[in-house]
Amino acid sequence: MLAPGRAKPKPTPETRHFWEGTKQGKLLLQRCGDTGKAYFPPRPFSPFTGSRNVSVFEASGRATLYSYVIHHRQVPGFTPPYAIAVVQLEEGPRMMTNIIDCPQTPEALVLDMPLEVVFEPLDEEITLPLFRPAKGGK
Amino acid sequence: MLKPGQIAVVGAAESTKIGVVPELSQIGLHADAALNAMADAGLKPSDIDGLACVGPMMPQQIAHYLGIVPKWVDGTGVGGCSFMLHVRHAAAAIAAGYCNTVLITHGESGKSRIAATPRPPEPESLAGQFEAPYGPFGPPTLFPIPVLRYMKTYGVTHEHLAMVAVVQREWAAKNPRAMFRDPITVDDVLNSRMIAYPFRILQCCLVTDGGGALILTSADRAKDFPTKPVYILGTGESVETTMVSQMEDFTSSRAFRVAGPTAMQAAGIKHSDVDHLMIYDAFAHLPLYGLEDLGFCKRGEAKDFIWERNTAPGGKLPLNTNGGGLSYTHTGMYGMFALQESVRQMRGTAPAQVPGAKISVCHGVGGMFSASGTVVFSNERP
DSSP states (O other), X not given: OOOTTSOOOOOOTTTHHHHHHHHTTOOEEEEETTTOXXXXXOOSSOTTTXXXXXXXXXXXXXXXXXXEEXXXXXXXXXXXXXXXXEEEEXXXXXXXXXXXXXXXXXXXXXXXXXXXXXXXXXXXXXXXXXXXXXXXXX | OOOTTSEEEEEEEEOSOOBOOTTSOHHHHHHHHHHHHHHHHXXXXXXXXXXXXXXXXXXXXXXXXXXXXXXXXXOOOOSTTHHHHHHHHHHHHHHHTSOSOEEEEEEEETTXXXXXXXXXXXXXXXXXXXXXXXXXXXXXXXTTTTHHHHHHHHTOOHHHHHHHHHHHHHHHTTOTTOSOOSOOOHHHHHTSOEEEETEEGGGBOOOOEEEEEEEEEEHHHHTTSSSOOEEEEEEEEEEOOSOGGGOSOTTSOHHHHHHHHHHHHHHTOOGGGOOEEEEOOSBTTHHHHHHHHTTSSOTTOHHHHHHTTTTSTTSSSOBOTTOHHHHTOOOSOTHHHHHHHHHHHHHXXXXXXXXXXXXXXXXXXXXXXXXXXXXXXXXXXO
């Protein structure tokens, strides 16, 4: 369980499947049926074409570190310094997250390093997708 | 399409005090700036028939507080560049005949927080669901998110990004109203307190109280006002996303790439025509992105352009001549102060006046690369 104090997401009808997925250990993205391209954050239509022909699928959980900041001030739920990162998912979309099991330093957090998703419960209702350095060198 | 120079600024002023102003609430800062701008233009509230200010329910608050009966209002609120959009919308409204004399006001108790507006993302919003849980704590943690990617892509160093703050402090030193005026070096910046790596406190904007207001009318009426008219040659606007993590390209702002060129094309000007430039600098990377996205520099070359002092006092493209959000003032929505400096430069009344400047480009950002607005000014009617 993550330390208490983080801002807690409140799912909407359009995003509930994503948060149900993380509780089950799945990172669910959506795909545009017209272009075949994956997208995030969730919405019931394609941001590429406006088509409602979209589907939900489970992502591989593999990603690379795209960019980040290391925050040095006190924030509820965090022990500074901590990185606020954006990862590039293997399927294309990017998402904000935190990087765990890794020193929160510029030396350890190298852009483009391979990462893998881990699911950390915030409470009984919400589980957050976080990322850690990939094991097995995928 | 509006012709370049059809609309003019005939009144412009900041609040009497900027910086730390605990004796005024947010609405009081709006009113103080508005009254100063009306005095500058020789107008009373009853002369104003159009009103723009940022955010939901604000036009009616400000109209009632000041005693204005508007025939046209605009409450566009897209962050700190909202005022550039107000200028654009007001110009169109005046040209369309919806109103004759538009007042645009800003007031923000960013430092003292007297009746200030809180701005946390709602937990149901997309930013509330997909960014807020990961520990962002205001703009210093979000705006610099793309910087490391930009640095890696173009070989930008920490020294390059420190130089932005150094040069702007040189401009601020010439401005008695700037909050920070003492010279700083690249080493000073790189040894200042770390806020959100890669940025240190001297690479983050100030947090201040203040306000500003503009008054616009048709160029044909502008000659009857006490001050030298400042003509609007062209404007542009765009938005991208409220979530910095979702911006299309971390090395460039799509909103900048729409707003900037739209304004310059409407004005019918080339980059070499520009004598003075303002690029909203909430953080040290913004002038770099702005110089490249508006086409003043090629991709990856803004770092050297600034390092080689082209934007510094005496350089060929004076940039952020009031000291900018980094050293002059930053209430939270700094765009109004960038516009004020462009108007001062075009009137010839800026503390760090660019000699003979005829064209000024004023480029704003809203949110974290979320929105953008650009205004091209001139003191000559084409």
